Amino acid sequence: MRLSRNTQYWLLAILAGILACTGPAAAQRGGERHHVAGQFDYFHLVLSWSPTHCQDNSRGRRDTQCGHRRARPYAFVLHGLWPQYERGYPEHCRTRRKPFVPNPVIDSMMDVMPSRGLIIHEYKKHGTCSGFRPSDYFRVARALYKRIRIPNRFQFPKDSQFLDPEDVVDDFIESNPALKPDMIRVVCRRGNANRLQEIRICLTRKGEFRACSEPQRHLCRRKKMYIPPVR
Numbered sequence: 001m002r003l004s005r006n007t008q009y010w011l012l013a014i015l016a017g018i019l020a021c022t023g024p025a026a027a028q029r030g031g032e033r034h035h036v037a038g039q040f041d042y043f044h045l046v047l048s049w050s051p052t053h054c055q056d057n058s059r060g061r062r063d064t065q066c067g068h069r070r071a072r073p074y075a076f077v078l079h080g081l082w083p084q085y086e087r088g089y090p091e092h093c094r095t096r097r098k099p100f101v102p103n104p105v106i107d108s109m110m111d112v113m114p115s116r117g118l119i120i121h122e123y124k125k126h127g128t129c130s131g132f133r134p135s136d137y138f139r140v141a142r143a144l145y146k147r148i149r150i151p152n153r154f155q156f157p158k159d160s161q162f163l164d165p166e167d168v169v170d171d172f173i174e175s176n177p178a179l180k181p182d183m184i185r186v187v188c189r190r191g192n193a194n195r196l197q198e199i200r201i202c203l204t205r206k207g208e209f210r211a212c213s214e215p216q217r218h219l220c221r222r223k224k225m226y227i228p229p230v231r
Contacts, residue, residue: 038131040083050074165218188220
């Protein structure tokens, strides 16, 4: 889904504002991580494969992502937007105010990030390090998530799939021509099943695609990983 021109201008304005107040992770002197809000090098946009999560993490009928009372079945959902250093990442950065996520912000994200607990956790751990207020952090995360075109085979598959992680990379590149192989990472859940867990897409502080700093193209132990279907 492409962003409207107004949304693109708004997103760039928000990102430019934080850049004017903070800088890249020059705060990492001698390899030390300072975990200072707004001081980081780039972003991971993390898309979680909901069927894998739900196989192990349903909390019962009332679970808004996995339970019977969920609004709909989910495929790729927004897991988070993670500030990164070129090596490592900041987390739980100090903020002037308590890292509280207001209910209207939570409600506004439930269609793409269908877990209240996840939304609160992501801001406390990662959002605080972006330098954004909760409302701006989640608006930027949503806008970047909506920028990604999900390949057809991952829209709402009803059957199990067994794919090479490189096939997943190729599919995302075909659907998003500006992406290059070194800009995306495939992450599998640990264990014998070697199931697809998430996709991480690397973005500059201005929201443009960039190469990831990690050397691995994917974090999967087998050539064929299992992708559970949407239920």
